[in-house]
Amino acid sequence: NVIKDSDAIKFIGRIVSSEDSGDIIRNRRKNKNKPYNITDNQKYYKSLVDKDNINILLIGPDESGTNYDTMLIASIDDKNNIVKLINLPRDIYIEYSNEVKNELKKVWPSYTKSKGIYKINAAHTLGKRIKYKDSKGRFNNPEFDFTCDLIEEVFGIFIDDLVYLKPSSLRRVVDYFGGVEIDVPYLMKYNDPTQNLTINIKKGLQILDGEKAEGFVRYRQGIDENGKYKSIGDIERKKNQITFVNAFIDQHLTLKNIGKIVTIFNDLSSYVTSSIDNGEKAGEYGKLAKKLHSNNFTQISEEIECSNVRIESIYYLKIKTAD
Incomplete structure (x- = not known):
């Protein structure tokens, strides 16, 4: 879903509203409970964003649509007027929990034979296979919900909204x-x-x-x-x-x-699937963008620290962990 023409009035209404758009977006955050741990306690070694930052995930799949080619997080610190871009390398190795592996075995016994299945850019495929949260998560989509819960678990970043953009x-x-x-x-x-x-x-x-x-x-x-x-x-x-x-x-x-x-x-x-799917939501981000530009926001980027590894002859990037 994307913004419809009939939502233009709602969009403008949000732009001119006196309410704080950042607080409105944060207040939409739903219960974050997961049915089980997705990883085997895999945690990045440091905090990347403040818990009050607003985080948007931009997803760009490969030409076939099979794997995610790009996973970029735009983290907005609207209190200090900073936008941080965090690009997640698609080859990051994910150490899945036994719960996830057991669920996979039930529906996809041969999943371990799939090349590169432990890369983060294939996480959505696993979410779809196991019907993660039965499409009742915050995005009502097992692929998006699994991917975003995984990002939160590993990197400590809550994804408020996402944009799925085809090439x-x-x-x-x-x-x-x-x-x-x-x-x-x-x-x-x-x-x-x-x-x-x-x-x-x-x-x-x-x-x-x-x-x-x-x-x-x-x-x-x-x-x-x-x-x-x-x-x-x-x-x-x-x-x-x-x-x-x-x-x-x-x-x-x-x-x-x-x-x-x-x-x-x-x-x-x-061409676009987004959780920013109506005029009011778009207006909130439009107002937020207006505030950032008016205050001459600072834009920074941060790289994920990784090391090259080969696991069963497959190339992966292993993130630096807390331990």
């Missing part, structure tokens, strides 16, 4: 705003017909259209300037994604574009 809608959003200026750090050249993915972006400062912007955020490997194979890995790719998001926010998420931002949701009903 095709990233292209449309970028083109709608007239492109994004990026200083591309190196030649990005790659072709994969199975994913319908062709990337050919020259090094240097340039305005990327929708197609090239998608290639920029998805690039992991390809051919360098000398025609030799090059791989940048998931961590470097996450840095490029943060660069893109920072540039897009700086160039386009301005007060003068509030109208465009609302309109784009209406235009992309077949």
